[in-house]
Amino acid sequence: MEAVVNLSRKEQVIRKAAELFREKGYAASSMRDLAQKLGIEAASLYSHIKSKEEILHSLCFDMATEFRKSLVEVEKLNVTASERLRLGIIGHVEVMAKDLTASAVFMNEHRHLSQPYLRDFLLLRINYINRFKAIIELGIKNGEFKNTINTKLAVMTLFSSLNWMPQWYDPGSVIRPTELGQQLSDMLVNGLKK
């Protein structure tokens, strides 16, 4: 019972921290700022979390896990490369849309992780990107995509567009996340096709 209550409070702390980190950046956010947002004293935070960095670690790695899970599901499907890419993009957008605040922190603040966490995080990220790159390369090999494509540039453009979304997407907007993913996919995947 108490474990459940503590967990819930811990999640509340992490959620408020995500908002703060997104607004001011990790380094500029003090534990006193965070405590104030929660209506408690700074020292009391340490009943729930071990350190400031533990919060950042949770936020970054939990998001990374969600992205990975989404991509694994897409990779199981037996579809064309362009369809696979389309579904991968929609999945990525949907995961981000589920928590835009955490997504923004994931993208902008991960560099404040200390070693060895930073290295682990970057390895996860490069692996994720390379799996998207592999989809594009597959599409080129099987003739779906133009063989003139600069795959590195294509995948970087793709992730730039995807990762910047938390900065401008309005969750109350008329356009739903899945539809947004579809439109982004139209813009970014159709250009690759023959």
Next chain:
Amino acid sequence: MEAVVNLSRKEQVIRKAAELFREKGYAASSMRDLAQKLGIEAASLYSHIKSKEEILHSLCFDMATEFRKSLVEVEKLNVTASERLRLGIIGHVEVMAKDLTASAVFMNEHRHLSQPYLRDFLLLRINYINRFKAIIELGIKNGEFKNTINTKLAVMTLFSSLNWMPQWYDPGSVIRPTELGQQLSDMLVNGLKK
């Protein structure tokens, strides 16, 4: 003579600061870190600059001025919307490539500006983006671009791709900035065309 020497030293301070801000972020960069990079004491920095924020202000507004200048030149030309967009993109990439370090700071650290500078900066940025948006809208109106385009999404995708460049572009790469701008333009503008 002394004014020239001071100016040069000030620029040296700002350049080193840009590297530091890019690596660690503005908030996590201390004036002692910066002084160490320059081989002087922290207090000595204040012979050259007024404050830490003055450095950030210089970096952000100098870049903004360069971007604006590039776009103004393109707007003077009497060309089609797609050509105008293409040249705008190439210009943007070329400005960034001239100083990738300052570009990264411009993009990632401007939020640490205090008021009223932050507001001024954001106004400049929205004006710049809106002028690109106007080019796309012109292209739709005159029939060059599809009338099904979500202009907000198109312009956000464009700037996401452009602004993320400092994170992955290798200045020693075989691909030159102008050629990179051309390739980005091919990917992002061709998809808008009918």
Next chain:
DNA sequence: CCTACCGATCGGTAGG
């Protein structure tokens, strides 16, 4: 979850 507190570090100034 609080009070009381720690050592470290911060941006910046005085005066040379």
Next chain:
DNA sequence: CCTACCGATCGGTAGG
């Protein structure tokens, strides 16, 4: 460009 220093704030701990 330096030495010497300031008040403020930082993340975090002890002990309840």
